[in-house]
Amino acid sequence: MQNILQELNDKQKEAIQNTDGPCLIIAGAGSGKTKVLTYKIAYLIQEMGIKPWNILAITFTNKAAEEMRQRAEKLIGENINDLWLGTFHSICVRILRKFIDRLGYDTSFVIFDTSDQKTLVKNCMKELNIDTKLLTEKSVLNAISNAKNEMLEPEQYSLKYAGDFRKETIGKVYTLYQKRLKDNNAVDFDDIINFTIKILMENPDILDYYSTKFRYILVDEYQDTNKAQFTLITLLASKYGNITVVGDNDQGIYGFRGADIANILNFEKDFPGTNIIKLEQNYRCTGNILKVANAVIKHNQNKYEKKLWTENDEGTLPYIFCGKDEYSEAEFLIENINRLKREEYFKYSDFAILYRMNSQSRAIEDKLRIENIPYKIIGGLKFYERKEIKDAIAYLRLISNQSDNFALERIINEPKRGVGKTSLDNIRNIAIQNNISMYEVIKNASDFIPRIYENTRQFVEVIEELKSTECTISELIMQVLNKSGYIQALKDENTIEAETRIQNIEEFVTVANEFENESAENTLTEFLNGIALASDTDNLENSDDVVTLMTLHSAKGLEYPAIFLVGLEEGIFPGYQSMDNPEDIEEERRLFYVGVTRAKQFLFLTFAKRRTIFGSTSYNPPSRFLKEIPKEILDGYEKAMEEKDKNEEFENSNVEWNYKNHYNKADFSNVITYQAKDLSNSTSTKFGRTAESFLASIQAKKNTDVDLSKFKVGQKIYHKKFGQGVISKLEPEEDDIKVDIDFEKAGHKRLMAKFAGLEILE
DNA sequence: ACGGGCGTCTTTTTT
């Protein structure tokens, strides 16, 4: 242990040796936060003789938990399975599995994910005859989640907002929503924390047990905790008060989902006698990258002001680049990936491309694919969100818990069994009237509803058989999907998509197989748990040599030698929905700070003059965050601004343009959105051309000499920009032909024959 | 019951 402490700087040492009483560690990006936490765990166990089961350590993701466990075990040199180490949710689920019966739930409860929640809200609103045009399900779900974050139960919520018609309605939905969850023996994400709190508060014996057990509590990423999480740790720490929280108020980026940065700001008030330790030495980034980070974040109001410094080299200047559009932005990324590979011997896995929202990945992917650069995407459409996987999970859920009406609704007609909307409504109503589960309704359907009886008999038999079968989870998946006819239905489809689905299911079986091989205690319930609480970054492996694409949020806690921060435009980053609220802008700025500080050696900041997103094209000014960086510490500044101000030469295009001011709400007058559609008004554009003259210039490019008879399906053609391709479809339009072409490299495109300048190949 | 077609709406981030 002596030599371990020697590996730490003075502040880090102080943070570790400060074991008793409340301790707030303000840890700047790259300051060795994880190191401090793991060493502190090791220190407690080895130096202070604390038993692992008397320590609770809470992290933000499962991946962070796993990493921390491994690093701590390496330090100590033995397994520390008895240490409670996990996310808020996984820790609470563990407690709930033991004690949720005190709230009248069964300990085999299921966890509802976001889409289950949505469906449930929808059903509730329907049942209450609430017009979804006046009150959208999304806003209701949001309101419910906010209420739960503030720890208001339905009755309290209704009471608090009595007199407010809108909120009274929401209160009614909330009440029913909560009842239906209970009917299904289900909890949602927020319930996991809140129910644990409730159990601890209502049962002194349980509170005493856990607050005695957890003599030392450590919490990571404290800036991203919410009110409920704060309450929970306050309860657990109530006996000993040995609580260490680590966080960085400049990295709080989850305000949108209820995280309250006030938690970290008020910690010293909430826990009197707090010792505050600031870790300001950065070990990750070059000096210049840190300068960028510091320059931007200082525009935020800040309580714990800190100035990150480093002994690392200054490094090269971060590069700023302006692309013509999102594709030229992507080309810039590729050039630099190739350059650094060549000049610095970088691997693909040394690069990460970070964007504000998932939909931005598309253009980048297109280019990466064309250039044959291997990549992977974190987030977006997740494995467990695919239809076939959700279906398989629903079957498992129903087998493990027959009162799970949601699982039943999902799969009762999957594959098709002739149970449509009408039958389903019937089943649901009978279930509600008799206060039994929908599964019970169909199981006992025989006498009163013959049609349902016939159509669901085989389904019930399969569930009945498998619920009492002793077999492994992977076998169970295969059996249920085979016996239910699910796989057969996919095979009968005989399409490539169905084939992919079957492969995904096979992958799912593999996952299940690995899970059950890990430990004999890994039951079906545990498996379903793990899935519900899994996040995508959890499975992020660095073994493949590929470029990583992800949102800035997913990048939290990670680091890469080279980082591309793309889409740095007003309206994109910061996003337009945060632009009228100074607090939201500060959160965006923290997000920018997080992005910048992921980079170890190279940082590229890019924006595009023109961008097509959500189906319309807009010209956004560069992000305000770029302007907050002194231009002396940016490479390529002049060039980028020149490109930005350059008058654009419209490309050969076959679309007519019409513009409208898209951002009038945000008072953002220099943003103009162009939208492809009919050309009716003739207001002049930003570039001093009228729409007519623009149309005329397009018309002039139209080549009337094209011999349309040469265009046939299967014909090989050549396009100046897209290269070689084959015509897959023709569609006459006025005096022209719309041609669908599969290009070898550029993929599928639809062009007008007379505009595109296609060469016929032999 | 079911599938296709059409129109509308929505675009943030996720444990």
Place this chain on the structure above:
DNA sequence: AGACGCCCGT
């Protein structure tokens, strides 16, 4: 641009 919901015809 794409997802989703609704309506209609079978």
